[in-house]
Amino acid sequence: MSNRLLLDVLKGKVGPQMPIWMMRQAGRYLPEYRATRAEAGSFLDLCYNPELACEVTLQPIRRFGFDGSILFSDILVVPHALGQDVRFEEGVGPVLPPLDSSEINALIDRFESESEQFDAHLDPVIETVRLLRSRLPEEVTLLGFCGAPWTVATYMVGGRGSPDQAAARKFALKEPEVFDRLLSCLARASVRYLSRQITAGADAVQVFDSWAGSLSPAGFSRYSVTPIAQIVDGLRPLHPETPVIGFAKGAMHALGRFSEATGIDAVGLDWTIDVDAARQQVPETMVTQGNIDPLLMTAGPMALEQAVDRMVEGAVGVPHVANLGHGITPDGQIDQVHRFIERVRSGNG
Numbered sequence: 173m174s175n176r177l178l179l180d181v182l183k184g185k186v187g188p189q190m191p192i193w194m195m196r197q198a199g200r201y202l203p204e205y206r207a208t209r210a211e212a213g214s215f216l217d218l219c220y221n222p223e224l225a226c227e228v229t230l231q232p233i234r235r236f237g238f239d240g241s242i243l244f245s246d247i248l249v250v251p252h253a254l255g256q257d258v259r260f261e262e263g264v265g266p267v268l269p270p271l272d273s274s275e276i277n278a279l280i281d282r283f284e285s286e287s288e289q290f291d292a293h294l295d296p297v298i299e300t301v302r303l304l305r306s307r308l309p310e311e312v313t314l315l316g317f318c319g320a321p322w323t324v325a326t327y328m329v330g331g332r333g334s335p336d337q338a339a340a341r342k343f344a345l346k347e348p349e350v351f352d353r354l355l356s357c358l359a360r361a362s363v364r365y366l367s368r369q370i371t372a373g374a375d376a377v378q379v380f381d382s383w384a385g386s387l388s389p390a391g392f393s394r395y396s397v398t399p400i401a402q403i404v405d406g407l408r409p410l411h412p413e414t415p416v417i418g419f420a421k422g423a424m425h426a427l428g429r430f431s432e433a434t435g436i437d438a439v440g441l442d443w444t445i446d447v448d449a450a451r452q453q454v455p456e457t458m459v460t461q462g463n464i465d466p467l468l469m470t471a472g473p474m475a476l477e478q479a480v481d482r483m484v485e486g487a488v489g490v491p492h493v494a495n496l497g498h499g500i501t502p503d504g505q506i507d508q509v510h511r512f513i514e515r516v517r518s519g520n521g
C-alpha cells in the first residue's frame with residue numbers, strides 16, 4: 173500500500189480505511205465557490221481559467237480533507253472544443269444550438285482533419301491539471317474526467333438538458349449511422365483529452381454517463397457500453413496503470429454487463445441499488461463507488477447516517493469508494509458533508 177488511500181483502492185487493494193470523495197464537491201453549495209464564481213465571469217470563463225479552476229478544485233479539499241480531488245471543468249468543454257457553441261444560462265443550465273446530421277458530419281470531418289485545434293482549445297484545462305498536481309498534497313488522488321459519448325451527444329443533439337433525452341433518442345432512431353459516427357468521434361476525442369489529463373498529472377479518470385438511464389437495454393449496449401469500451405481500449409495501451417471509473421447513472425439494471433463489457437476498473441453506483449446487491453452483479457475484483465442519495469445532504473443526520481452505515485456494511489473487505497450516487501445539489505448542507513465523512517471514517521477504522 174502507498175500513502176494514497178483512494179488510488180490504492182481504485183487499483184483493487186483493500187486498505188484499513190474507506191476513501192471518500194464526492195461528485196460535484198466543488199460547487200454552489202460552498203460559499204467560497206460562489207465567491208470565486210462571481211469573480212470569474214461566466215461559468216466557461218471559470219473552466220478555462222487555470223488559476224481560478226485550480227482554486228475551486230482545492231476549496232473542498234481544504235474544507236473537508238477528501239481523499240480525492242476532481243478537476244473542476246465540465247463535460248461540455250468537449251463539444252465546445254469540437255466547434256459547437258456552448259453557453260450556461262442562470263437557472264437553465266447548458267444551452268447549445270442543436271446540431272442536425274449535416275452539421276454533425278461537418279464537425280466530425282473537422283475533428284479528423286484538425287485534431288490539433290481540438291487539443292489547443294483544451295490547453296487551459298490541461299494546465300489546470302498540471303497546477304493541481306503541483307499544489308495538491310501528495311496523498312490526495314487527482315481525478316480527471318470526461319462525459320460519456322451518449323451523455324455528451326444528448327446535449328449536442330438536444331441543445332439542453334431534458335428529463336428523457338427524447339431528442340437524442342429520436343435522432344438515434346432516425347439516423348443511426350450518423351449517430352454511431354458521432355459517438356465514435358466523441359470516444360476518440362475523449363481518449364485524446366483523457367490521455368492528456370493523465371500525462372499532466374491525473375491519477376485516475378472517471379467517465380460520466382449521467383443520462384444512461386433513458387436508454388433501452390439494446391440502446392444501452394450500443395450507445396453507452398460500446399463507446400465507453402472504445403475509450404477504455406484507447407487509453408489502456410497509453411496508460412496501463414491508470415484506473416478508469418465508469419458511472420452509468422440510472423442503469424443499475426445492467427451493472428454486470430456495463431462493468432465487464434466496458435473494461436473499466438471501477439463502477440459508480442447510484443442510490444437505487446445497495447452496495448452488497450451491486451457487488452453480486454459485478455466481477456469480484458471490480459471496485460465499486462457510491463451510493464449515497466445526494467438529497468440526504470439536504471435533510472437531517474439520522475437518515476444520512478443510516479444510509480452511510482448500510483453502504484459501509486455492504487462493502488466489508490471489498491474495494492469500495494465512499495461517494496454520493498450523483499452530484500451534491502446546491503442546497504446540500506455543509507454540516508451534512510462533515511457528518512458523511514465522519515461517519516464513513518468512524519465506521520471502518
Ligand SMILES: Cc1c2[nH]c(c1CCC(=O)O)Cc1[nH]c(c(CCC(=O)O)c1C)Cc1[nH]c(c(CCC(=O)O)c1C)Cc1[nH]c(c(C)c1CCC(=O)O)C2
Nearest residue numbers: 195196197198199215242243244245246247265380382499
Ligand atoms: C451532465 C453533466 C454536466 N457536467 C457534468 C456532468 C456529469 C455529472 C453529472 O451528471 O452531474 C460534470 C461536471 N460538472 C462540474 C464538474 C466539476 C467537478 C466536481 O464534480 O466538483 C463535473 C465533474 C461542474 C459544474 N457544472 C455546472 C455547475 C454549476 C454551474 C455554476 O456554477 O453556475 C458546476 C459546479 C453546470 C452544469 N453542467 C452540466 C449541467 C447539466 C449543468 C447545469 C446543472 C447545474 O447547474 O447543476 C453538464
